[in-house]
Amino acid sequence: MGGLGAVLALVDSGSPLRGPFTLFFLLAMPAGAIAAALRGLDPFGRTVAAVAGAVVVDMLVAQGMLAVHRWSVLGGIVAVTAISVLILLLVVVRRLRGRTSRRRTD
Template sequence: MRTTEDKPLTRVTDSLPALAGAALAVSAVGAVLAFADLASPLRAPFTLFFLLVAPGCAVASGLRGLDPLGRLVASAAGAVALNLLVAQVMLATHVWSIKGAVAAVAVISVLLLLLTLARRPGGSTARRRTT
């Protein structure tokens, strides 16, 4: 039996996939605007959103053991650290470009995500098996 207290939590958890899809769309638009070099007022905020969300999600996928708030803080710090590392390396080697930075962050984020998936080939069910 559901009570009226369950409805707000249910609404929030039901809207999480929609929010994740919207974040993915905004991130993709930011990356496309940065690569296409279009003069749009949305280019800077959407690209910044991509530069924070892509590595943040990749780092968060590897931190499944933390509580949600700790995972959020650690993934945000990891995203900022990754962006600073990419910028520092590109500036030190004199190859700085916005397109290159976005591409480097995207590639590193995908590699981190693939590393997390490769580390757990069986997913969460492999850990629950008992012998």
Template sequence: MQTIHGTPAVSDDAERARPGPGRDLTPLLAGAATAVGGIGAVLALAGSDSPLRGPFTLFFLLAAPAAAIAAALRGLDPFGRVVASVAGAVVLDMLVAQAMLALHQWSVRGGIVAVTTISALILLLVTVRRPRGRMTRERTV
């Protein structure tokens, strides 16, 4: 490492590896999306008359199943996974609505609970099915 005017020079690798504001916004955006979706679900379940209820609930109804389906599609490239997970979320929402209408059990709260339950089950199945680490098998001769 060289020093310039008595201060150690910082290499490019050290500059990129150093955490700080503006370095990686993915966790921040994921947290904000989770908060918006959670608020939407709570507002819909509580029956609030807030003007944010509609957009936040719609975001929840698209984001929760899309995140669960995206977790199951780890083998696809990022763009393909986004397209497939959003399409799957729309299909799941439509199937829940169609089933509830066919059974004459439609309600906003029931739809939110059904989509939440199905999304949680998909995530649970993905986490149970995914192996924790590589298992090495010893060969016996």
């Protein structure tokens, strides 16, 4: 559903589902990335922290775009996606690095 919202916004569709699906994407994508990074917390705490982090990411992207006078819907979606993918890549690298160091010490 989130991916569909991003696609609808990127192709500038006139669908009435564009708004809710895009909002879901803008909250779910960073929340999922942050939740993956907070693997050690209990489920409720991880959910609360991930949703709060997603709101922070969205607000920082919006504030940064407004500060440099480059506001656009497409730019915001691309920026939030890039930040979320970067967080996910950092989590994957950290996990892979942890596995290799454990194998070397065994």
